[in-house]
Amino acid sequence: MIQKYSIKELLKKGIFFLNQKVLVEGWIRSMRYSIFLSLNDGSTINHLQIVLSKYFKKEFLKKITIGTSIRVIGIIKKSIGKKQCIELHSTDIKIYQSVPTQIMQKSILQPKKHSIEKIREQSHLRFxxxxxxxxxxxxxxxxxxxxxxxxxxxxxxxxxxxxxxxxxxxxxxxxxxxxxxxxxxxxxxxxxxxxxxxxxxxxxxxxxxxxxxxxxxxxxxxxxxxxxxxxxxxxxxxxxxxxxxxxxxxxxxxxxxxxxxxxxxxxxxxxxxxxxxxxxxxxxxxxxxxxxxxxxxxxxxxxxxxxxxxxxxxxxxxxxxxxxxxxxxxxxxxxxxxxxxxxxxxxxxxxxxxxxxxxxxxxxxxxxxxxxxxxxxxxxxxxxxxxxxxxxxxxxxxxxxxxxxxxxxxxxxxxxxxxxxxxxxxxxxxxxxxxxxxxxxxxxxxxxxxxxxxxxxxxxxxxxxxxxxx
The missing domain is CATH 3.30.930.10 (Bira Bifunctional Protein; Domain 2)
Incomplete structure (x- = not known):
C-alpha cells in the first residue's frame, strides 16, 4: 500500500523521501508551462511542485485548472529548481473536482492579489x-x-x-x-x-x-x-x-x-x-x-x-x-x-x-x-x-x-x-x-x-x- 503524506511532512523531511513512491492530495494553486503544478493541502504555506508525466492525454490535462482538487501518486525526486528541494514526478493523478476557469475568476481564489476587505467578503473561501x-x-x-x-x-x-x-x-x-x-x-x-x-x-x-x-x-x-x-x-x-x-x-x-x-x-x-x-x-x-x-x-x-x-x-x-x-x-x-x-x-x-x-x-x-x-x-x-x-x-x-x-x-x-x-x-x-x-x-x-x-x-x-x- 502506498503511504499518504501531508505536504508539510514531505517538505520537512525532503531528502529522506528521495526515490520513494508516495501519495499526496490537495488543491492546485498554480500551473507553469502545462508541466509543473503547485500543490497545497493546507498543512503549510509552502507548495509541493508536481511534475506532470508526458503520458497524460491532452483531454485529461485540460481538466486540471487552478483550484482543482486532486490525488497524486508519484516518485519523490531532488529538484533542479532553486525554490524547492524536492518535487513529485507524477505517475497517476485522480481528479476529485475540476474548477472551470470562468467560475474561478469570480472568487478570491483566482491567482492575483486581493485586498483584505475583498477577501473578507468571501469569508467562506478565505481558508x-x-x-x-x-x-x-x-x-x-x-x-x-x-x-x-x-x-x-x-x-x-x-x-x-x-x-x-x-x-x-x-x-x-x-x-x-x-x-x-x-x-x-x-x-x-x-x-x-x-x-x-x-x-x-x-x-x-x-x-x-x-x-x-x-x-x-x-x-x-x-x-x-x-x-x-x-x-x-x-x-x-x-x-x-x-x-x-x-x-x-x-x-x-x-x-x-x-x-x-x-x-x-x-x-x-x-x-x-x-x-x-x-x-x-x-x-x-x-x-x-x-x-x-x-x-x-x-x-x-x-x-x-x-x-x-x-x-x-x-x-x-x-x-x-x-x-x-x-x-x-x-x-x-x-x-x-x-x-x-x-x-x-x-x-x-x-x-x-x-x-x-x-x-x-x-x-x-x-x-x-x-x-x-x-x-x-x-x-x-x-x-x-x-x-x-x-x-x-x-x-x-x-x-x-x-x-x-x-x-x-x-x-x-x-x-x-x-x-x-x-x-x-x-x-x-x-x-x-x-x-x-x-x-x-x-x-x-x-x-x-x-x-x-x-x-x-x-x-x-x-x-x-x-x-x-x-
Whole structure:
C-alpha cells in the first residue's frame, strides 16, 4: 500500500523521501508551462511542485485548472529548481473536482492579489488563501502553546458555562437567552426554560474563581459574548478569552504570570511557525517603530525587555504633563478617576514608552469591578492591565477581594443584586484565601502576532454588530 503524506511532512523531511513512491492530495494553486503544478493541502504555506508525466492525454490535462482538487501518486525526486528541494514526478493523478476557469475568476481564489476587505467578503473561501492559511496555522499554534504553558505550570483546564445569570463585570450589555415569546407584553420568566433571565456569558471568571478555591490553579479558554455596539477594528461580539485563576496569588505574582505567558507564546510561535511568519512578514505593511521594522523584528523586540510597569496615578500625571509640555490635544479630558480611553493607551505605549509593552496597576475603585481587592487607601484596587503596542489592552486582571464583608459592601456600592451572587459570596465564607487572575483577549493576541490591522481577519467567522454571515 502506498503511504499518504501531508505536504508539510514531505517538505520537512525532503531528502529522506528521495526515490520513494508516495501519495499526496490537495488543491492546485498554480500551473507553469502545462508541466509543473503547485500543490497545497493546507498543512503549510509552502507548495509541493508536481511534475506532470508526458503520458497524460491532452483531454485529461485540460481538466486540471487552478483550484482543482486532486490525488497524486508519484516518485519523490531532488529538484533542479532553486525554490524547492524536492518535487513529485507524477505517475497517476485522480481528479476529485475540476474548477472551470470562468467560475474561478469570480472568487478570491483566482491567482492575483486581493485586498483584505475583498477577501473578507468571501469569508467562506478565505481558508484557501495564503494569508488566511498563515493566520489560522499561527492561531492554532498559539492556542496549543497556551494550553502547553498552563499544563507545564500544573494548572487544571476547566470548562465554565456559556449560559449565565450574571454579567460578571457589573456592567455592559449581554445577549439574552430565552425560549419565551418576546412579543408578549408581560413576560413571566419563571416559566422560561431556566425559570429566570439568562444570558450568554461575558466571562468565565467567577466560576473559575470557585474552582481555584478548591483546585489551586485553574484556567478556562473559551468563547464569550458582548452585545455592545463597538464596531471597531479591535472589537468582536463573539470572541475567545483565556482566564487563569490562582489561589494564594497576590497581584505581583499575577502580573509576572501574565507577562511570562505572553513571552512564552511569542517565543513558541517564533520557534514553530517561522514559514508562516516569514510570509506575513513579507506581505503586510511595515510596523512603525522609529522608522520601519518588520513583524519579526517587532516580536523579537517584545521579548528583549521587561514590560514597563507604572501605576494609574503616575499615568494620569504623565498624560497631563505631556499635554501641557507638547500641547497635545486629547478628545477625552484627563482627570484622576477617568477610564483611560484608547487614545491615551496608544499614546502611552506607542509614543511615550516607545513601543514597550506597558503594565498599568492600581486603578480607581470607581471605574473597576466589584470583585477587585480594595487597597488600604480605600480609593484604588489591586488591578492591572497590560497594553501592547499597536493593539492596546490585551490583558485585564486583578487580585480578587477575598474578604466577605468588603465584597458585600462592594456589591452594594455597585448597585448589584446580591441574590444573584449568593453563591459567589458563599465562597468567601468557606476557606477564602488571597487569589488572583486575569483575562487575555485571545483574538487581539492573534492580531498582534500576525500584524493584521483588523480583528475580523484573525478569527474564522467574525461576529460583529449587524454581521453574522457565514
Amino acid at each position: 484557501q488563501t495564503n494569508i488566511f492559511g498563515c493566520i489560522m496555522r499561527i492561531r492554532n499554534n498559539m492556542s496549543f502553546s497556551i494550553h502547553k504553558y498552563f499544563y507545564e505550570k500544573n494548572f487544571f483546564y476547566i470548562n465554565t458555562p456559556i449560559i449565565t445569570t450574571s454579567d460578571c463585570e457589573g456592567a455592559g450589555k449581554m445577549f439574552q437567552v430565552t425560549s419565551m415569546d418576546l412579543n408578549q407584553n408581560d413576560i413571566d420568566y419563571t416559566k422560561d426554560f431556566f425559570k429566570c433571565k439568562t444570558y450568554l456569558s461575558v466571562s468565565g471568571q467567577l466560576e473559575a474563581e470557585v474552582a481555584a478555591l478548591g483546585l489551586g490553579k485553574v484556567y478556562t479558554f473559551g468563547p464569550v459574548f458582548r452585545a455592545e455596539n463597538s464596531n471597531t477594528s479591535r472589537h468582536l461580539s463573539e470572541f475567545w478569552m483565556v482566564e487563569p485563576e490562582m489561589a494564594f496569588f497576590h497581584l505581583e505574582e499575577n502580573i509576572h504570570l501574565a507577562e511570562d505567558l505572553i513571552k512564552f507564546t511569542i517565543q513558541y510561535i517564533l520557534d514553530h511557525c517561522m514559514d508562516d511568519l516569514s510570509f506575513l512578514n513579507e506581505n503586510i505593511k511595515k510596523w512603525n517603530m522609529e522608522g520601519e521594522i518588520s513583524l519579526l523584528e517587532k516580536l523579537k523586540y517584545i521579548l528583549k525587555y521587561p514590560f514597563k510597569k507604572i501605576s494609574y496615578t503616575e499615568v494620569i500625571n504623565i498624560l497631563n504633563q505631556e499635554k501641557e509640555k507638547k500641547n497635545i490635544t486629547f478628545t477625552h479630558t484627563i482627570f484622576w478617576g477617568m477610564d483611560l480611553q484608547s487614545e491615551h493607551e496608544q499614546y502611552l505605549v506607542n509614543i511615550y514608552f516607545k513601543k514597550r509593552p506597558l503594565i498599568i496597576y492600581n486603578y480607581p475603585f470607581c471605574i473597576k469591578s466589584f470583585y477587585m481587592r480594595v487597597n488600604d487607601d480605600g480609593k484604588t484596587v489591586k488591578s492591572m492591565d497590560i497594553l501592547l503596542p499597536g493593539i492596546g489592552e490585551i490583558i485585564g486582571g486583578s487580585q480578587r477581594e477575598e474578604r466577605y464583608e468588603v465584597l458585600l459592601t462592594n456589591i452594594k456600592n455597585k448597585s448589584l443584586d446580591k441574590k444573584l451572587l449568593w453563591w459567589y459570596l458563599d465562597t468567601r465564607r468557606f476557606g477564602s484565601v488571597p487569589h488572583s487572575g486575569f483575562g487575555l483577549g485571545f483574538d487581539r493576541f492573534v492580531q498582534f502576532m500576525t500584524g493584521m490591522k483588523n480583528i475580523r481577519d484573525v478569527i474564522p467567522f467574525p461576529r460583529t454588530p449587524k454581521n453574522a454571515s457565514f
